[in-house]
Amino acid sequence: MNSMRNALFADLYELTMAACYFENKMFAPATFSLYIRKYGANRSYFVSAGLEEVLEYLESFQFAPNELDFLASTGLFRTDFLNYLEKLRFTGEIFAIPEGTLFFKDEPILEITAPIIEAQLIESFVINAINLQVSIASKAARCTHAAKGKNLVDFSLRRTQGTDAGMKAARASFIAGFGATSNVLAGKHYGIPLSGTMAHSFILSFKEEIEAFRAFARTFPDRTVLLIDTYDTLCGAKKAAQVGREMSQRGLSLKGVRLDSGDIAKLSNEVRQILDEAGLGQVIIFASGGFDEFEIEEVLSKGARIDGFGVGTKMGVSADAPYNDIAYKMVEYDGRPALKLSRAKKTLVDRKQVFREKRDGKMSGDTIGLRSESLPGAPLLECMMREGKRLSPPEALPQIRQRFLGEFESLCEAYRATKNPKTYPVGLSPMLEAAQSKAIRDVKKRELGESS
Amino acid sequence: MNSMRNALFADLYELTMAACYFENKMFAPATFSLYIRKYGANRSYFVSAGLEEVLEYLESFQFAPNELDFLASTGLFRTDFLNYLEKLRFTGEIFAIPEGTLFFKDEPILEITAPIIEAQLIESFVINAINLQVSIASKAARCTHAAKGKNLVDFSLRRTQGTDAGMKAARASFIAGFGATSNVLAGKHYGIPLSGTMAHSFILSFKEEIEAFRAFARTFPDRTVLLIDTYDTLCGAKKAAQVGREMSQRGLSLKGVRLDSGDIAKLSNEVRQILDEAGLGQVIIFASGGFDEFEIEEVLSKGARIDGFGVGTKMGVSADAPYNDIAYKMVEYDGRPALKLSRAKKTLVDRKQVFREKRDGKMSGDTIGLRSESLPGAPLLECMMREGKRLSPPEALPQIRQRFLGEFESLCEAYRATKNPKTYPVGLSPMLEAAQSKAIRDVKKRELGESS
Numbered sequence: 001m002n003s004m005r006n007a008l009f010a011d012l013y014e015l016t017m018a019a020c021y022f023e024n025k026m027f028a029p030a031t032f033s034l035y036i037r038k039y040g041a042n043r044s045y046f047v048s049a050g051l052e053e054v055l056e057y058l059e060s061f062q063f064a065p066n067e068l069d070f071l072a073s074t075g076l077f078r079t080d081f082l083n084y085l086e087k088l089r090f091t092g093e094i095f096a097i098p099e100g101t102l103f104f105k106d107e108p109i110l111e112i113t114a115p116i117i118e119a120q121l122i123e124s125f126v127i128n129a130i131n132l133q134v135s136i137a138s139k140a141a142r143c144t145h146a147a148k149g150k151n152l153v154d155f156s157l158r159r160t161q162g163t164d165a166g167m168k169a170a171r172a173s174f175i176a177g178f179g180a181t182s183n184v185l186a187g188k189h190y191g192i193p194l195s196g197t198m199a200h201s202f203i204l205s206f207k208e209e210i211e212a213f214r215a216f217a218r219t220f221p222d223r224t225v226l227l228i229d230t231y232d233t234l235c236g237a238k239k240a241a242q243v244g245r246e247m248s249q250r251g252l253s254l255k256g257v258r259l260d261s262g263d264i265a266k267l268s269n270e271v272r273q274i275l276d277e278a279g280l281g282q283v284i285i286f287a288s289g290g291f292d293e294f295e296i297e298e299v300l301s302k303g304a305r306i307d308g309f310g311v312g313t314k315m316g317v318s319a320d321a322p323y324n325d326i327a328y329k330m331v332e333y334d335g336r337p338a339l340k341l342s343r344a345k346k347t348l349v350d351r352k353q354v355f356r357e358k359r360d361g362k363m364s365g366d367t368i369g370l371r372s373e374s375l376p377g378a379p380l381l382e383c384m385m386r387e388g389k390r391l392s393p394p395e396a397l398p399q400i401r402q403r404f405l406g407e408f409e410s411l412c413e414a415y416r417a418t419k420n421p422k423t424y425p426v427g428l429s430p431m432l433e434a435a436q437s438k439a440i441r442d443v444k445k446r447e448l449g450e451s452s
Numbered sequence: 453m454n455s456m457r458n459a460l461f462a463d464l465y466e467l468t469m470a471a472c473y474f475e476n477k478m479f480a481p482a483t484f485s486l487y488i489r490k491y492g493a494n495r496s497y498f499v500s501a502g503l504e505e506v507l508e509y510l511e512s513f514q515f516a517p518n519e520l521d522f523l524a525s526t527g528l529f530r531t532d533f534l535n536y537l538e539k540l541r542f543t544g545e546i547f548a549i550p551e552g553t554l555f556f557k558d559e560p561i562l563e564i565t566a567p568i569i570e571a572q573l574i575e576s577f578v579i580n581a582i583n584l585q586v587s588i589a590s591k592a593a594r595c596t597h598a599a600k601g602k603n604l605v606d607f608s609l610r611r612t613q614g615t616d617a618g619m620k621a622a623r624a625s626f627i628a629g630f631g632a633t634s635n636v637l638a639g640k641h642y643g644i645p646l647s648g649t650m651a652h653s654f655i656l657s658f659k660e661e662i663e664a665f666r667a668f669a670r671t672f673p674d675r676t677v678l679l680i681d682t683y684d685t686l687c688g689a690k691k692a693a694q695v696g697r698e699m700s701q702r703g704l705s706l707k708g709v710r711l712d713s714g715d716i717a718k719l720s721n722e723v724r725q726i727l728d729e730a731g732l733g734q735v736i737i738f739a740s741g742g743f744d745e746f747e748i749e750e751v752l753s754k755g756a757r758i759d760g761f762g763v764g765t766k767m768g769v770s771a772d773a774p775y776n777d778i779a780y781k782m783v784e785y786d787g788r789p790a791l792k793l794s795r796a797k798k799t800l801v802d803r804k805q806v807f808r809e810k811r812d813g814k815m816s817g818d819t820i821g822l823r824s825e826s827l828p829g830a831p832l833l834e835c836m837m838r839e840g841k842r843l844s845p846p847e848a849l850p851q852i853r854q855r856f857l858g859e860f861e862s863l864c865e866a867y868r869a870t871k872n873p874k875t876y877p878v879g880l881s882p883m884l885e886a887a888q889s890k891a892i893r894d895v896k897k898r899e900l901g902e903s904s
Binding site: 006008009010011012013014015016017019020021023024026030032067070071074076116120123124125127128129131132135155157158159160161162163164165166168182183184185187188194195196197198199200201202203204205207208209215216218219220223230231232235261313314317318319322323324326328329330333334338339340341342345443444446447448 | 458460461462463464465466467468469471472473475476478482484519522523526528568572575576577579580581583584587607609610611612613614615616617618620634635636637639640646647648649650651652653654655656657659660661667668670671672675682683684687713765766769770771774775776778780781782785786790791792793794797895896898899900
């Protein structure tokens with residue numbers, strides 16, 4: 001429902017290259033590696049997310065008749081190739097890092113081995129799916145860290161980049177420690193707990209603010225959170241306190257108030273005092289309006305008395321790092337290592353594995369090695385799919401979230417810092433280094449005429 | 453197909469507020485206004501886009517049985533309210549600025565008048581749809597401006613924020629002057645011309661670079677654009693020139709080469725010389741890799757000899773302004789103006805119109821007035837939907853694109869500048885100013901006890 005399964009979700013060159021492979025009878029297996037080349041501002045880790053969508057896509061990959069008709073209408077492709085596409089399914093193998101796991105720059109999050117046409121045609125979808133959820137989960141993890149245990153609610157739906165992103169922001173932020181979402185469809189589709197209060201328009205639609213408060217409390221006596229900044233936050237707090245006392249007299253309990261503007265640190269203390277003086281110590285204060293990890297950290301450091309945050313736009317678009325330098329690169333074809341020469345951008349050849357070591361329960365360093373190696377530490381990439389069939393059913397979202405929370409706990413504070421974090425150590429194994437050097441020498445000799 | 457039609461694409465509060473309106477028999481019409489409160493960095497205009505998706509959504513708006521079942525399962529809603537939702541359709545009126553039109557800060561791009569529950573339930577979808585396409589079209593327009601007539605191709609699919617954004621980036625960039633997209637599904641769905649070359653993996657899958665070039669030229673003799681930077685751009689250019697000469701000898705013509713890395717200004721001149729010396733003056737040079745308006749302007753100012761650009765990630769996520777401060781605010785309920793008091797955020801009350809004046813064919817200034825006013829200039833908002841039915845069929849995309857190109861031509865250079873543009877003049881009509889002041893006085897008196 002929330003992902004686009006079309007096989008035409010592809011860049012044209014994937015199809016033109018495939019046509020050329022077909023014409024040249026190139027059906028040998030290729031391995032492509034997906035990895036991120038750089039950290040965004042203040043970033044020092046990534047959270048794996050999006051794999052489930054990729055596995056679903058690959059398992060059902062096929063061209064629909066109307067898609068083939070469209071390709072025929074372009075006049076670019078021969079009939080024998082289109083007939084071949086009609087029967088094409090994904091028959092490859094996937095190694096990947098499970099969702100909710102932390103990973104780092106240059107580490108393959110996913111490696112696909114499949115006949116080259118299959119591995120090439122799925123490129124854009126695979127990058128798109130993983131990139132989005134990794135971006136959002138990584139940003140959301142930073143918010144979780146800054147919130148120091150306060151409840152976080154995904155409020156991003158309205159300003160995410162499109163409907164698919166709206167759904168994935170709810171999923172990825174829940175994986176990364178958020179407690180709920182305002183997105184009703186995500187509640188339905190993913191089983192994420194729902195949360196919501198009221199909008200300013202609700203207050204405005206009543207003749208007086210306090211009447212709006214009373215009406216909402218009548219309809220939702222168990223879960224009333226009053227938005228108090230429509231006219232003036234402190235006036236609003238006093239009216240909320242009055243409604244809270246009225247509810248208490250009826251044996252009910254006002255759940256909370258929400259602040260959405262102004263100096264949240266200062267206002268939250270003043271509102272807390274108003275509520276406490278009214279005997280409403282149990283009423284929580286919830287804050288929203290432009291929060292991300294930086295603002296959360298700032299208001300908490302200033303002594304804000306906030307019990308939970310609605311985190312919206314900046315998390316939902318990963319505003320300070322709205323994309324990753326993510327690459328899907330061929331690292332092996334027909335048994336030979338494949339390597340693009342580039343001073344700026346490093347591709348690591350061959351099928352790989354990441355080995356993670358721990359010391360005293362904390363992650364101490366990763367080594368990227370060849371997949372055939374056995375190195376100290378736990379291997380991160382697992383075989384998820386073989387011959388186009390997944391090896392296990394989808395993981396439950398709470399289980400992925402639990403994995404993330406465990407992983408995040410084992411990452412030292414220096415790497416989790418909101419600003420200027422330390423760089424986590426990732427090395428290459430001597431065997432990978434040797435394979436890499438040999439591949440570079442071979443390419444230079446072959447293509448540039450340099451002697452080794 | 454590419455948008456999510458679910459009525460549950462909503463924030464929970466829209467449903468809880470609706471339940472409360474229902475219980476309080478509040479069915480009077482409300483008017484909500486959608487507008488952007490701030491310009492992003494270096495921004496001074498927005499391009500209207502996304503309206504078509506909103507009209508489609510509203511015309512087919514309804515709750516599906518499984519959505520109502522889900523709402524029932526939350527335990528939040530009474531059966532009479534769910535029965536009401538089952539029958540609910542959108543019956544309201546839409547005034548909006550047509551797609552492809554330029555608009556500015558604070559100007560309503562869309563105003564919805566409908567029974568308050570309807571107008572409230574569609575909030576998240578409407579904001580999401582318009583915000584995404586406005587962001588991308590506005591960013592893409594900046595690229596169009598910087599490219600000074602060079603051909604631009606949308607390459608953003610792989611790194612947009614999700615599948616929906618991938619489709620909308622193709623659509624919005626085409627509206628804003630791009631000539632083609634690499635996104636095959638967008639070609640099929642929107643009829644946008646397709647463009648594509650080859651990936652580095654294609655080169656790597658052949659034993660030698662030149663063999664990859666020859667193979668592609670055999671399969672696509674009419675549209676071969678060779679990617680020449682896999683190993684070394686100048687070596688690649690010489691091999692491309694050789695293949696180009698081989699094609700010429702067979703009566704064919706190499707179409708182009710693509711540069712994807714390095715110092716593009718310098719390399720493009722060197723590659724041009726290699727091609728020209730080989731008698732291949734007709735072969736175009738296409739560049740990609742990290743381009744947006746700033747990079748395009750920079751390489752062109754350095755004398756790059758580039759015939760077209762592939763513009764990807766930074767455009768597709770509007771990287772330097774990945775979200776807008778866009779608001780959907782109630783401005784009237786049941787015949788009374790509605791107004792939130794806020795020092796930082798201004799809402800303009802009442803149903804409005806934007807009047808645009810021109811001088812010597814150039815846009816000279818806008819006035820936001822009441823919709824009932826007749827002011828000098830052309831009114832921008834048109835009635836697009838009445839009683840839930842659209843008043844005209846969807847506009848053809850080329851027509852929207854043509855509108856944009858005409859509009860952009862009429863915007864003075866000072867407002868289009870890539871960096872530090874001038875602010876376009878937008879004023880309020882005296883009648884709107886008066887209505888606004890009166891509303892503020894009334895609210896302060898009522899809610900804060902201030903005397904006028």
